[in-house]
Amino acid sequence: MIISVASGKGGTGKTLVSTNLALSLKDSHKVMLLDCDVEEPNAHVFLRPAITGSEAVLIPVPRIDEEKCTRCGKCAEVCAYNAIAVLGDHVLTFSQLCHGCGACSYLCPEKAISEEPREMGLVEWGQADGLEFVHGKLTVGEAMAPPIIRKVKEHYNSDGVVIIDVPPGTSCPVVEAVKGSDFCLLVTEPTPFGLNDLVLAVETVRELNIPFGIVLNRAGVGDAGVEEYCRKENIPVLLTIPLDTEIARLYSKGVPLVEGMPEWKDSFVQLFDRIGEMVDERNRSLKR
Amino acid sequence: MKEIVVLSGKGGTGKTSIVGSLAALADKKVLADCDVDAADLHLLLKPRVKQETEFWSGQLAHIDPDKCTQCGLCQDLCRFDAIRDFEVDPVSCEGCGFCSHICPAEAITMKENLSGHWFISDTRYGPLVHARLGIAQENSGKLVAQVRQQARQIAGERNLDCIISDGPPGIGCPVISSLSGASLALLVTEPTLSGIHDLERVLGVCRHFGIPAVVCINKHDINEENSRRIEDYCLKQGIGVAARIPFDNAVTEAMVRGVPVVEYSDGGVSLEIEKLWRNIAGRLAAN
Numbered sequence: 073m074i075i076s077v078a079s080g081k082g083g084t085g086k087t088l089v090s091t092n093l094a095l096s097l098k099d100s101h102k103v104m105l106l107d108c109d110v111e112e113p114n115a116h117v118f119l120r121p122a123i124t125g126s127e128a129v130l131i132p133v134p135r136i137d138e139e140k141c142t143r144c145g146k147c148a149e150v151c152a153y154n155a156i157a158v159l160g161d162h163v164l165t166f167s168q169l170c171h172g173c174g175a176c177s178y179l180c181p182e183k184a185i186s187e188e189p190r191e192m193g194l195v196e197w198g199q200a201d202g203l204e205f206v207h208g209k210l211t212v213g214e215a216m217a218p219p220i221i222r223k224v225k226e227h228y229n230s231d232g233v234v235i236i237d238v239p240p241g242t243s244c245p246v247v248e249a250v251k252g253s254d255f256c257l258l259v260t261e262p263t264p265f266g267l268n269d270l271v272l273a274v275e276t277v278r279e280l281n282i283p284f285g286i287v288l289n290r291a292g293v294g295d296a297g298v299e300e301y302c303r304k305e306n307i308p309v310l311l312t313i314p315l316d317t318e319i320a321r322l323y324s325k326g327v328p329l330v331e332g333m334p335e336w337k338d339s340f341v342q343l344f345d346r347i348g349e350m351v352d353e354r355n356r357s358l359k360r
Numbered sequence: 361m362k363e364i365v366v367l368s369g370k371g372g373t374g375k376t377s378i379v380g381s382l383a384a385l386a387d388k389k390v391l392a393d394c395d396v397d398a399a400d401l402h403l404l405l406k407p408r409v410k411q412e413t414e415f416w417s418g419q420l421a422h423i424d425p426d427k428c429t430q431c432g433l434c435q436d437l438c439r440f441d442a443i444r445d446f447e448v449d450p451v452s453c454e455g456c457g458f459c460s461h462i463c464p465a466e467a468i469t470m471k472e473n474l475s476g477h478w479f480i481s482d483t484r485y486g487p488l489v490h491a492r493l494g495i496a497q498e499n500s501g502k503l504v505a506q507v508r509q510q511a512r513q514i515a516g517e518r519n520l521d522c523i524i525s526d527g528p529p530g531i532g533c534p535v536i537s538s539l540s541g542a543s544l545a546l547l548v549t550e551p552t553l554s555g556i557h558d559l560e561r562v563l564g565v566c567r568h569f570g571i572p573a574v575v576c577i578n579k580h581d582i583n584e585e586n587s588r589r590i591e592d593y594c595l596k597q598g599i600g601v602a603a604r605i606p607f608d609n610a611v612t613e614a615m616v617r618g619v620p621v622v623e624y625s626d627g628g629v630s631l632e633i634e635k636l637w638r639n640i641a642g643r644l645a646a647n
Contacts, residue, residue: 178462212531
């Protein structure tokens with residue numbers, strides 16, 4: 073079972089939900105947490121994993137053999153990302169723009185282009201108090217998160233519960249992190265910004281055709297817009313977490329909610345049970 | 361012309377609420393919402409859209425089933441696993457066009473993709489350039505670049521002194537696109553361990569691209585000890601802390617009413633944001 077935790081708007085509590093869901097299930101299930109928010113990974117702040125392994129994320133970028141190159145310009149013509157330019161007698165490569173598709177080296181008529189790896193980030197894994205933990209880190213100054221996310225997700229193992237902490241937004245890194253999930257939790261807050269971005273997030277998971285439900289965080293602030301929207305759209309609110317100074321204080325110190333306030337563990341276990349029912353129901357309806 | 365971009369690394373630290381208030385405080389400016397993934401600034405500024413433009417960007421491979429001989433070469437060579445059973449998965453396709461060049465049957469063409477819209481609007485506070493990226497689309501960095509280019513053009517045409525941009529969370533492609541060439545980055549953080557961790561990374565991006573930065577600690581009183589840690593860190597890094605904004609429900613109440621908090625409350629939040637703007641204006645005048 074793969075559960076992704078996404079949100080649209082940043083700072084609504086994705087990491088709060090993903091880490092506490094993982095910690096609440098670890099005694100009864102084999103649990104793995106994949107932190108796919110590779111631009112700003114934070115799950116490690118709460119789980120404090122012992123890192124046991126790491127791997128650089130490499131992207132193959134072109135290297136031109138100036139001896140063989142005839143400056144024909146085929147490489148620059150086929151590169152969709154403007155990562156190669158032929159200027160007079162010189163071939164310039166801009167490896168930061170390269171997506172590593174391999175078109176230039178394959179299509180070079182002189183076989184003058186080889187590929188060399190360029191590091192754009194890191195994946196680390198280890199154990200956190202009985203959980204399996206994996207996260208990715210985009211190198212500061214690098215632009216492309218999806219290759220790191222793909223690498224983190226290669227660590228899937230299918231026989232337990234996999235929880236994915238997704239980056240905020242609705243664009244390609246979110247899709248890369250969420251796709252393949254059995255269920256997506258959307259964490260939101262009851263404010264106009266929360267609602268606006270929730271609607272976008274709902275459109276995204278609908279596009280991906282993944283069943284989903286809502287976690288309403290900081291309930292008590294703002295207005296009733298999110299709840300009205302969920303009622304109207306028939307979207308289940310699976311867990312409500314109130315605005316509470318103790319919860320905020322624990323979060324600020326990096327203490328998991330279920331450690332500081334163990335009474336919350338039951339709520340997360342129940343959340344998991346509800347998700348299980350919804351996934352089963354959907355699988356049954358798909359078989360029919 | 362000066363360009364300030366508001367970033368945070370971590371989402372939800374208060375970027376948009378602060379930009380909304382700076383919009384009310386600053387004179388002669390253009391506003392730009394560079395969070396094209398999940399734009400919220402319009403909820404405070406209530407724009408009247410004057411011009412809407414389609415944003416065509418990137419390409420997607422398209423296989424003509426009548427020409428395809430199912431030789432499988434495209435599937436073998438695609439590094440993004442975007443072709444399965446001789447069909448293109450539009451979500452995985454990165455638009456590189458490799459397949460279209462190598463298909464022996466010339467069955468693959470690249471088609472332009474409508475990936476969003478951008479808008480030029482009027483607000484009570486001046487012109488706003490904003491955008492909406494289509495759902496699950498790529499190229500948010502290019503759309504951000506388009507928003508900034510339009511904002512610069514308007515500032516030039518209307519003789520406005522500065523551009524205030526609301527940036528996206530994170531440190532990747534759209535953040536780099538929002539930041540490059542800006543005069544100043546305002547980094548809004550909060551006194552949580554996550555907030556501090558993310559501040560360090562986004563400050564690293566500013567350094568990488570040589571953009572001066574200044575920090576604002578939002579909700580500083582939710583954890584005074586962490587706020588002191590941020591101040592110590594900034595001191596060591598030689599980065600100014602321009603304001604310490606207290607936690608106040610007035611920020612959310614103002615959001616619910618759809619107005620900038622400086623127009624809603626006379627309390628500590630508003631005083632501190634006014635101080636923040638004086639600090640930023642001083643920095644912009646000095647460099």
